[in-house]
Structure formats: structure tokens, C-alpha cells
Amino acid sequence: MTHSRRSVLAAGATGTLALTAGCLDFVLGNGPLQFNSDRAAPTDGALEETGYQKQKVREKDLDRTINLPGGIERDVSASIWASAYTKEVEYAGQKRDGAAFAAVSIPGMKVAGRSVNPIDDLSNKKLLERFMSQIETDQGAIRDIKHESTFKLGILGDGRTVDTFVGKSEVEGQTIDIEIKLTSFDHEGDLLVLLGLYPKMLTEESANVEVLMESVEHPVEG
Missing domain, CATH: 1.20.5 (Single alpha-helices involved in coiled-coils or other helix-helix interfaces)
Structure with missing residues (x-):
């Protein structure tokens, strides 16, 4: 040798x-066992094209305790990236931050061959409930959320399943329909959740959210 x-x-x-x-x-x-994710975000060009503005980009730590074989408990720590964007739109007679988009990245967390990711087994509706908190708009709480349709969209080199939901919200005493698009998939070792919402009456925002989804980069450079 x-x-x-x-x-x-x-x-x-x-x-x-x-x-x-x-x-x-x-x-x-x-x-603790540490897992780190890479940030996902729409491109600057797509944001400019659709008129969305950066609201908040943050990295948040998630700490949890898992059970290993033999009844052993151990701590796991994960870094989660959340990038949120809003757009001022006019409806109900006023201009307000009524449309929003979020890209969330969670590390693929596996220990001894099994996932310890807390959202791996959640349905899209449960994911929607979990990640609505990542978006802050002027339209208040959204209730009575129901699934409306499913379609495919090309994101990060593959066809991804996108679910469309519709819920209701109160604006200036008036009930309006809010449309929500959500997709989640694995990419480069992370679980990505992309979510957009807007008043259903603003049909052009449906196309804008799809533009943002299609433009998403992961990992974001710089």
C-alpha cells in the first residue's frame, strides 16, 4: 500500500x-440529533412579474423528543425555512394585503431508517391547517375549507400534484370565498410545502400563484 x-x-x-x-x-x-434544511423560494423575476413583495423570511428551530426501540427517548432538532410573500389587491372596496404565498422547507428527518418528520403522514388538508400560520394577511381567519380540485404543475423538474381548496372569510362584514393552492413534495433531501391564497373572485391571482410555484428554486443560492 x-x-x-x-x-x-x-x-x-x-x-x-x-x-x-x-x-x-x-x-x-x-x-440532540440535528437536521438542517435548505431554503426554497420563488425567483425575483417571478415576484416582480406577479407583484408579490417579500413579507418575512426566517429560519426556525423545531425541537422534539422521539422514542427509539427499547423505550429510549432522545431529542431531535431541525431547522425549518419559511419564506412568505404578500400582494396588495383591491376587493370589498378597499386595497389590502389580500393575496399571499409561502414556501416552507423541512429537512427529511430519518433515524434508524424511519422518518421522525412530524408532518410526513399529514394529509394536504392537515398540512394546510398547519401552514396557514406562516401567512399573515388582512383577511382574518379562513373557515369551512373544502377540497375543490387537483391538477399537475411542473415544479423543480417534475410534475407535482397541486390541490385547490376553497374556504370562507369575513371582510368588512361581507363573506367572501378564499381559494388556496397547496403542493408538497420531497426535493434534495427536504420536504417542501408551497401554498398560495387569494380571494376567489380575483381569477388572475390563480395564475400568479402558479407562476410563483413553477419558479421556485431549492436550494436558494446566497
Whole structure:
């Protein structure tokens, strides 16, 4: 064996030992297992085309305790990216932030071959309920949300299933229909959730949300 080959093997062994040590700390309860996601977001060009403005971009830590075989409890920490955008639209006689879009990225969390991602088994309706909190608009709470249709959209190099929901909200004492589009899928080791909402009467916003979805990049560079 040459000296260079010994060096390569030694470097590989060091990396393996470092990884093993990290997992061992987790198994022994000496520290949490950390998962990190990469941010997803629509392109600047799509935002300019559709008239949406950045509202909030943040990275949030999710900490939870999982049960391992043998009744062992261990801590898991995950970083989640949420990028939210809004658009001022005119309806009910006023201009307000009435349309919104969000891109959320959650790391694929697997321990001992099983997922510990808290939303892996959620239906799209449950996902919708979970991630509505990522968007802040002037239209208040949305209730009576029902599924309306399903279609395919090309996002990040593949055809993704998008679900359309319709709910109701109160604006200036008037009940209006709110349309919501949502898709979720795995990409580059993360679970992405893309969501757009707008007054159903503003049909052009349906197309705008699809433009934003189709433009999404992941991971976002810079």
C-alpha cells in the first residue's frame, strides 16, 4: 500500500469516526440529533412579474423528543425555512394585503431508517391547517375549507400534484370565498410545502400563484 493510499484511508476513517461519534452521542443521550434544511423560494423575476413583495423570511428551530426501540427517548432538532410573500389587491372596496404565498422547507428527518418528520403522514388538508400560520394577511381567519380540485404543475423538474381548496372569510362584514393552492413534495433531501391564497373572485391571482410555484428554486443560492 502506498503512502498516499494510506493517507486517503486514514482521512476516510477519521470522517467515519466523527460521524459515528455524533450518532453515538445521540444514542447515549449526550446531545440532540440535528437536521438542517435548505431554503426554497420563488425567483425575483417571478415576484416582480406577479407583484408579490417579500413579507418575512426566517429560519426556525423545531425541537422534539422521539422514542427509539427499547423505550429510549432522545431529542431531535431541525431547522425549518419559511419564506412568505404578500400582494396588495383591491376587493370589498378597499386595497389590502389580500393575496399571499409561502414556501416552507423541512429537512427529511430519518433515524434508524424511519422518518421522525412530524408532518410526513399529514394529509394536504392537515398540512394546510398547519401552514396557514406562516401567512399573515388582512383577511382574518379562513373557515369551512373544502377540497375543490387537483391538477399537475411542473415544479423543480417534475410534475407535482397541486390541490385547490376553497374556504370562507369575513371582510368588512361581507363573506367572501378564499381559494388556496397547496403542493408538497420531497426535493434534495427536504420536504417542501408551497401554498398560495387569494380571494376567489380575483381569477388572475390563480395564475400568479402558479407562476410563483413553477419558479421556485431549492436550494436558494446566497
